[in-house]
Amino acid sequence: MWTCWIAAVWLLISTVDGSKLFPNLAENAALYQSLGYEVCPDSAVELALGRRDECKQLLDIIVQKSRLPKVWPPPTAPPEALAFNYTLGSRVRVFDWYIVDGKGEDTSAAVEFPVSLVEAYLERAKGRSTEIGYGVQISSVYAALDAHPLTGACAVHGTQEPWVEGILFARNAKSVLTVEYKNLKCTFPDHRCMMPPVWAQAVADGKEQLVDLAVSYSSWEHDGLGRYGDPVDPFGDLITTSAVACSIKPGGLLLLAVPVAKVDCIAWNAHRVYGPVRLPLLLANFEVLGAYWAGQSFHGDFAGFWEAMPERCEEQHVTQPLFVLRTTPHRHGCKAA
Ligand SMILES: *[C@@H]1O[C@H](CO)[C@@H](O)[C@H](O)[C@H]1NC(C)=O
Numbered sequence: 001m002w003t004c005w006i007a008a009v010w011l012l013i014s015t016v017d018g019s020k021l022f023p024n025l026a027e028n029a030a031l032y033q034s035l036g037y038e039v040c041p042d043s044a045v046e047l048a049l050g051r052r053d054e055c056k057q058l059l060d061i062i063v064q065k066s067r068l069p070k071v072w073p074p075p076t077a078p079p080e081a082l083a084f085n086y087t088l089g090s091r092v093r094v095f096d097w098y099i100v101d102g103k104g105e106d107t108s109a110a111v112e113f114p115v116s117l118v119e120a121y122l123e124r125a126k127g128r129s130t131e132i133g134y135g136v137q138i139s140s141v142y143a144a145l146d147a148h149p150l151t152g153a154c155a156v157h158g159t160q161e162p163w164v165e166g167i168l169f170a171r172n173a174k175s176v177l178t179v180e181y182k183n184l185k186c187t188f189p190d191h192r193c194m195m196p197p198v199w200a201q202a203v204a205d206g207k208e209q210l211v212d213l214a215v216s217y218s219s220w221e222h223d224g225l226g227r228y229g230d231p232v233d234p235f236g237d238l239i240t241t242s243a244v245a246c247s248i249k250p251g252g253l254l255l256l257a258v259p260v261a262k263v264d265c266i267a268w269n270a271h272r273v274y275g276p277v278r279l280p281l282l283l284a285n286f287e288v289l290g291a292y293w294a295g296q297s298f299h300g301d302f303a304g305f306w307e308a309m310p311e312r313c314e315e316q317h318v319t320q321p322l323f324v325l326r327t328t329p330h331r332h333g334c335k336a337a
Pocket of ligand 1: 081082084085
């Protein structure tokens with residue numbers, strides 16, 4: 001009788017591994033499996049795509065989507081037919097946070113990132129200024145780059161102002177490629193800018209060298225919600241993330257920041273907030289080396305990470321921990337190909 005109790009308690013303790021970022025993945029194993037993913041119990045990659053990543057296919061989706069007509073005004077709710085995949089079978093709560101940015105006007109007009117602008121961010125980054133980008137939160141970017149120093153070619157995905165670019169140049173990046181939906185004119189030495197479909201085509205054709213490090217700060221949580229006139233796609237964020245992984249050298253790094261909370265939500269159409277169900281999908285096939293948030297850093301041992309996240313998604317879109325992710329070789333599910 002007592003040995004039975006002791007065994008039961010031990011089983012309970014041993015099945016909840018607090019050191020993992022996703023200790024409860026097995027609870028939703030069936031859901032992940034239905035979407036083509038596999039839970040990997042004893043692996044540095046906790047969730048893997050069940051099939052081999054098809055880079056050309058992923059990059060081509062980005063090219064094809066850009067050819068679809070802009071939908072304006074954006075849909076005010078997720079289309080009924082796509083509800084299951086948006087909510088991952090009612091595990092992700094949808095609430096209303098509807099935004100119409102501008103009038104859906106032509107955004108093809110060039111925006112310049114002149115030398116002086118990048119230089120100003122570079123100078124502030126040298127002094128570890130927290131008065132750029134997302135304010136004090138960006139100390140996460142400094143800390144992540146302290147722990148993982150730069151070695152070569154870098155890319156930034158999604159940019160309003162070139163503050164990440166300034167930080168990378170301050171850390172002696174050999175080159176920086178900015179991939180952004182605006183038509184940017186970039187003139188700082190070794191800084192190039194490209195629109196996503198042009199970039200995706202170039203990577204697919206092998207005309208763009210693979211980078212050592214890519215950074216995306218507060219961008220992909222919008223992908224596929226239609227806010228910018230983009231086609232609605234429940235998996236827009238996952239496709240973009242996997243496609244970008246295809247543009248990073250094997251073993252190279254992705255620094256990724258998105259809104260995170262203890263629960264999963266979609267604030268339609270403003271952004272997604274990633275919780276314990278959706279976040280594993282976004283980080284699938286990567287090895288999660290670390291997470292940085294509000295002066296705390298978690299490396300290999302993620303106990304305490306979720307406690308540091310907000311309880312609710314409402315009124316919050318600024319809790320954006322920074323994940324340091326390492327790309328892994330092509331995979332067949334949990335096994336490297
Ligand atoms: C959800 O997405 C998967 C993968 O793309 C697809 O096979 C499935 O048909 C979708 N389910 C629904 C209910 O739309």
